[in-house]
Each structure stands twice: as C-alpha cells, then as structure tokens.
Amino acid sequence: MNLQEYFSLVFSDYTLRTITLGTAILGAVTGMLGSFAVLRKQSLLGDAISHAALPGIALAFLITGAKDSNTLLLGALVSGLVGTFWIRGIITKTHLKSDTALGLILSLFFGFGMLLLTFIQKQPNANQAGLDKYLFGQAATLVESDVWLMAIVTGICLIVMLLFWKEFKILLFDADYTKTLGFNTKFIDVLITTFIVLAIVLGLQTVGVVLMSAMLLAPAAAARQWTNSLGTMVFLAAIFGAFSGVFGTAISASQDNLSTGPVIVIVASVFVVFSFIFSPSRGLLFRQIRFIKNRRDLEFQKTLSFMYHIAETHEDISHPHTIKILNNFQGFTRKTLQKLVDKNYVTLDGAMWSLTEEGFETAANLYNQNFKKHE
C-alpha cells in the first residue's frame, strides 16, 4: 500500500479510519496539554509519568484478571498519579533535585512494572498475552470504543481548559501573584497535573510507555516557536499533534514492519526541527539572516564614518580620495561602497571617491539619536 492508496482508503476502511482518528485525537490532546507541561518547565515529567504508569497496568491486570483496556488504563492513571505526587514529595521534602526525583521514579516504577509483567507472563493464564503492547504501543489494536474514550476525555479536557483558562494561564506565568489574588493554587495545580497524566495514560496504548513523552513535548515545543500567545500556542500544538498522528499513521501503514509509535514521534520531531529553523521570529534561519543584515549595516556605517573623518580634514568635503586608502579599514567592502553610491552619499570617479553634501550630513549625525531624517 502506498500513501495514495492510504488516503483513498482512510474514509472507507474501518481499521484505518479508527487508527487515524485515534492518533489524530491523541496528538491533539497531548499537544494541548503538553503546552502547559513545557511552559511549566515540566517537560520530563511526561517521560517519568508514562514509565510510572506501567506497574499500574500490570497490577490492574493482576487484580481484575481482565484485559479490558479501560480497566488497565485506570490502573495506569492511578499509578501515574502516585508517581507524580511522589516526585513532588521528593522535590519539596528532601534536598534531592527534580532531575534526580524524575529519574528515580521513572526507573524504579518501570523496573517494578517489568517485574510484574514478567511475573504475569509466567502465570498459568492464557489471557495475559498482549500486555507488552503498552511498552511500544500498537495503534493497530485501537478499536472504536478506544477512540470514543479518547474523544470523550479530549472533550472534558477542552471544557475544563476553557472553564479554568484564566486560572491556568495566571498560574503558569506568576504563581505567587495567583496566590495573592486568592485562587486556590494547589487545586489548579492538581487539576492541570491530573489532566496531563490522563493524556499520557490515553496515549500508552497507541504510542507506548517509552515514546509517550515525545508526544507531549514535540508539538508544544514546535508551537512555541511560532507564537508568544498561550492561546495560539495551545491551538497550534493541537494542530501539530494531530498532523503528526495522521502522517505517522499514514507512513507506517504504507510501509511494512513499521510500528506507528516511533513513526509518529519522528514526524513530530520533523515538525520541531522545521519550526526551529524556519519560524520567522525565533527561528535559526531568520535569526542568522538578521545577524548578517545587522553586521552589514554596521559595516556600512563604519565605512561612512571613516570617510567622514577623512573628509573632515579637508576644506572641501567633496575632495576626491583614492579607494585604496579605505582598504586599511575593515568596514570597507565593494558592496558597501556600491550601497553608499546608491544612497547618493558618495560619488565614484574611477578609482577615486568623494563624499557628497548629503553623505557628509548623514555621517556627521550617524551616532546622533535625535537625527532620524534618513531612516
């Protein structure tokens, strides 16, 4: 199947439609909530939570014995929340720093989860196969009810976000001020963290424990480059996330042997790289262009002021000088000289140059902030 076939099949084929819709919704909701995680400097929290959810899945299976994905996700949610609040406990109550706390919870919970998974695999119970799909995710196992669940959770997320938009925003940018205004910061904080955990848990089945953090971060990091407004950023992140989901599914469906999770992550990373380079205000490309332009302007001014200092010593400011004497000076290039001629600051006559009246005037006021006539 190639990409074209994929897009023609997307609307008719049940499996493809379900998977595409599922990954798109997932990308949108993780992008949205990821924006908050990135801005709250909790980027790696997603990584820790997704790993910490693993023992919850295994325990839920051990207790209920059922492989119903809703039960397992509930287990994942509980264990993800326990992990999150333990991380917070370690950071606030001991002198261990946040990176240590994250790494600890991540690896310890994941290891415990693996212990449980291998323990389950040795159980005389034929039902246990397929739990390890949560490690790397298998979008192919998505069914319509999973997509409905995602859609409902996304809906709730949206409603809560719109209801508490002001609170989320103010907590994000000035926590102390929020407190003085009388908001219950603890409640808002717990609310937003819970939703981040929820989004991560939703993605486990599709993208898997290991790569889930990228789903949270990449769309948000890409969106951040294009705007300085929170609303736009959340919206853009949702779009980027949804497109990563759709493209990732499309590419992995059109090739053999490609699991969806890693492809989605790579597509999202491509979005990030693209944004890093081509964003107009923050991007590396335009930053470099601006840098070069500024340097040119500086060279231009340096040449002009050098000419001015030479012309100053002569009674007639338009007295011709050879171009050679400019060579001693760094600011001079053939281009800047041409630019000076274009602006009518200098006239050229063979190998000689002379400053015009206008050029002299400008040069004299080059560093005078009040003189803006020529700008």
Place this chain on the structure above:
Amino acid sequence: MSNAQFEIQLIASLVAIACAIPGTFLVLRKMAMISDAISHAILPGLVIGFFITQDLNSPLLILLAALTGVVTVILVERIQKTGLVKEDTAIGLVFPALFSIGVIMIAKNANDVHLDVDAVLLGELAFAPFDRLIVAGINIGPKSLWIIGTILTITVGLLIAFFKELKVSTFDAGLSASLGFSPVVIHYGLMTMASITTVGAFDAVGAILVVALMIAPAACAYLLTTDLKKMLGLAIVFGVFAAVSGYWVAHWLDASIAGSITTMLGVVFLIVYLFAPNKGLIAVMYREKQQRIEVSLLTFLLHLKNHNEKEERHVNHLNEHINWQKVKSKTVLDLALKNNMILIDDKIVALTDKGDEFTSKAIDYIITNEDAQIEDMKEDFFLFRG
C-alpha cells in the same frame, strides 16, 4: 548456589558498582536525566554497530554506541544553546527521536538482525553466563563479566586519578576553571564514561535498569551523607545489596532479574526516603513541626514583652488574642515553662529574665539577620539552625 548463579550475581554487582560511580556525580551535578537520555539514545548507535560487527559484545560496537551517547549530550547542549527551548525540553526532544530511529532501523531489518527491542530495554541477565569468552580454546568466563570488569577497572582508575578534579569541578566549576582544570574536559569525560558504562551494562541489564542503578543508589546515599567519599561508598553498597538481593527475589518469583533488582532499589530508596536521620521525610516533617511550634513560641514571647497590662497576659486571654487552638497554646506554654522563659503566677504570665533576654536577642536577630547574635541559642532551637 550453582556456578551460573554466582556468576550472575557477580556480573550484577559489578554493573552496580560501575554505574554507582558515574551516577553519584550525575546526581550531584543535577544531570540525572541525562543518563536516561543516553540510555535510550544509544539505540541507533547500537544497531549500526551491530550491522558492522554482527556481535553484540564487540568492543567496536560498545565504542560506537558510547559515541552516540556523547553525541546525544552534545546535541542536547546545542539545542539548549539556541535558547529556543529549556534544557529539560531539549533532553525530552532528542532521546525519543533517536530511540525511534533505532526502533525503526531494527524493524526494517528485522530479518537479518538478531536484536530485539525488548532485550535492549530490559536485558536478560539470566542468559549472561552462557555467552562465554573463549581465548585460545580456553573458556575464561562469561563475556559480560569481562566487558563490565574492564569498564569498571577503567572507571575506578579514572576516579582515583581525577578524583580531586572531579570533586572541584562538580561543586565549583568556576574555582575549577581558575585552578586550571577545565570543567568542560571533566564534563565530557564524565559523559563519555557514563555512556560507555551504559552501553557496557546494556546487554546484561537493559537500558532502564542502567538508569535505576545510576540514580537510585546515589540518591539514597545523598540522603544519608554530605561527604563525597562516603556518598560514593554508600552508593556502591546500596547498588551491590540491591543486585544480590534482587537476584534472589527474581529467583523466588521466577521473574525478570533486571526488574526485581530495580524493585529492590525502590524498596531501599523508600526506606531511606522515609527514615534517613536528617533528610528523610519523617525527620523533615518532625523538624517542620518543631519549627512551627518555635515560631509560635517566639510570637508568644514577643507578645508578652510588648504588653505589661495584666489582662493582656492572662492565660485565658492568650487563647483568643493570638487565636490559637487550646492544644497548641498548651504546647507552647509548656515549652516556654520548660525552658524557664516564663512564670505563671495566678494565671498571669510573665517573662523571666532569661525569657526577656532571649526575646531581645531574637528580635535583634530578626532585624539584623546576623548569625553571631544567636550562636548560643542554636542548640535549643531548631528554628535558628537553618
């Protein structure tokens, strides 16, 4: 205990020691998450190395994968330097991308690669004794044992040789630079060592356990001591303890050795986290409670000092005036009485000379914030120890 069992425990213990040493420095340098990033990001290097050498234990493959680890660190730093995103976001962006590339490379070549992503993430210690190194026809022990032994020897050698440099650059990069040891060289040296250790420990114990073995013992040790040498020693002890006890738990449950070693590390950390003498959760909560009482005591003494009127100093009045609950008021009164700060005469509270002096000093301290004023009070009161 059979020979294979002994060898597994020996390998696990050596891995634990080899991880604990760089781990301690990573935790101290607030770079613990870098080890997580490295452990995931070396996957593409591992796969490419495997294509070239066709042998998971070849030194070339280890070097190649370790190089990927260092490249990851550099990539993270470069992204961070652009100022477009914060450091943690940079880490979170780089390693899933590299890991995904590795997973896809394995998937695309699934037919000719005997490399399994599960094995990379989790390792299989139980099989380690069966892959033996044979030199000139003589069986000289499991390959993993030799690999990790070599890495450990190098790590210990470097640690002893550069201990002073590591110590100075970890705690004061500026001082280190001014003394002539480049913090940059030490930084990349440490990163290289961490990468090599991660790769070497990889196929024995897997990516996640490497992270656990690096961070958890060091974090436990950090809660117990503030001495670098003691911290290294404790981290090694915790690591080895978890390795050996974890093996027996796995043996008993018939489950993954890597998983149960991590779980043992978790248990050790939980115990230390709760019960560490000065920095554990219980000690911290107790101290916070003491501090709260002492702040109350101080407020109470200040109140007494400010009021000479009898009605202001009546026991019953205090309840409503400072707005304390009964139990709290009683605790504070008892504490003040026990320290001879106050006298209660016919339900009227009065400051003693000692209490008066103490209060003046405390006010002085609060106003000037000079430690010298309260040197002698520190013994009695938690409040002034911070």
